[in-house]
Amino acid sequence: MSLSLLIVDDSSSMRKVLKKAVNMCGISSLHILEAANGVEALEVVKNEWVDLIFTDINMPQMDGLMFIEKMHEKGLLTQTPIIIITSEKREEELMKLKNTRAYSVITKPFRVEEIKENLVNIFGEEIFHESEDEEFEGSDF
Amino acid sequence: MSQKMKNLREVTSKVIEQMFFMNEETVPDTYDAKYKYCAYIDHAELKINLCCGNDLTKILTENFLGTEDFDENDMKDVLKEILNMIAGNYVGEYLREFPDSIPVPKIISFSKNAKSNNMPCETLFYEGLPLCISIED
Numbered sequence: 001m002s003l004s005l006l007i008v009d010d011s012s013s014m015r016k017v018l019k020k021a022v023n024m025c026g027i028s029s030l031h032i033l034e035a036a037n038g039v040e041a042l043e044v045v046k047n048e049w050v051d052l053i054f055t056d057i058n059m060p061q062m063d064g065l066m067f068i069e070k071m072h073e074k075g076l077l078t079q080t081p082i083i084i085i086t087s088e089k090r091e092e093e094l095m096k097l098k099n100t101r102a103y104s105v106i107t108k109p110f111r112v113e114e115i116k117e118n119l120v121n122i123f124g125e126e127i128f129h130e131s132e133d134e135e136f137e138g139s140d141f
Numbered sequence: 142m143s144q145k146m147k148n149l150r151e152v153t154s155k156v157i158e159q160m161f162f163m164n165e166e167t168v169p170d171t172y173d174a175k176y177k178y179c180a181y182i183d184h185a186e187l188k189i190n191l192c193c194g195n196d197l198t199k200i201l202t203e204n205f206l207g208t209e210d211f212d213e214n215d216m217k218d219v220l221k222e223i224l225n226m227i228a229g230n231y232v233g234e235y236l237r238e239f240p241d242s243i244p245v246p247k248i249i250s251f252s253k254n255a256k257s258n259n260m261p262c263e264t265l266f267y268e269g270l271p272l273c274i275s276i277e278d
Contacts, residue, residue, distance in 0.1 A: 010245075011225075013218040016206050058245050087225045087243055089233020108226050109160040
């Protein structure tokens with residue numbers, strides 16, 4: 001099974017770190033797309049099939065919440081899970097994010113295990129190669 | 142040191158330890174407290190600066206991205222990301238009534254190394270290099 005992932009973040013370093021984290025999870029076949037804000041991300045989801053979206057919230061031009069709302073409005077990839085990556089730590093704010101269409105919310109700093117746990121919950125164990133666990137044990141991002 | 146500064150220092154230390162795998166060190170005998178980059182948040186209710194020299198910014202970037210293959214834009218981006226995480230953790234821990242979402246940091250770089258700013262600055266050390274943090278009281 002080949003997975004197509006979209007990473008939406010205005011920070012190129014954060015996109016790189018997320019790509020690295022996902023790669024460290026050991027998915028056997030992976031295609032990663034990137035967008036620097038909600039406007040670019042909408043263009044991607046209009047034209048490409050994506051199995052999972054990671055999105056930041058605070059971004060210029062169109063933020064993550066507006067991107068999620070627009071996707072919903074336009075009926076784009078309505079079944080595709082969305083994981084929000086945020087530096088927000090306030091419980092109330094996190095609750096608001098959890099009440100969007102998001103599948104889950106991961107706060108920074110995060111661990112590779114949190115990413116893998118979400119991938120397992122969404123896609124099951126069969127998407128991974130064998131014995132990748134040791135590689136990322138204890139890795140924070 | 143003000144309570145705000147103590148809190149900021151604690152949060153900064155935690156973020157850098159968790160995400161950049163570096164522990165704060167004691168003050169070295171000599172150091173050059175001049176900085177190449179300053180990331181800042183200038184919100185009405187939260188003003189934070191974080192300033193670094195070129196060498197420490199390179200180390201932080203390498204640790205974060207896990208590669209030596211990066212450019213100056215990556216370095217600036219990483220400093221903004223550090224400040225974003227510091228602000229998120231600071232607000233979550235000490236400023237829960239903050240009215241907005243976490244502000245996006247901006248960055249300036251100096252052609253010549255400069256002193257950080259006119260706010261009182263607390264200096265942390267990593268690999269013998271200074272990192273300056275300040276918060277408006």
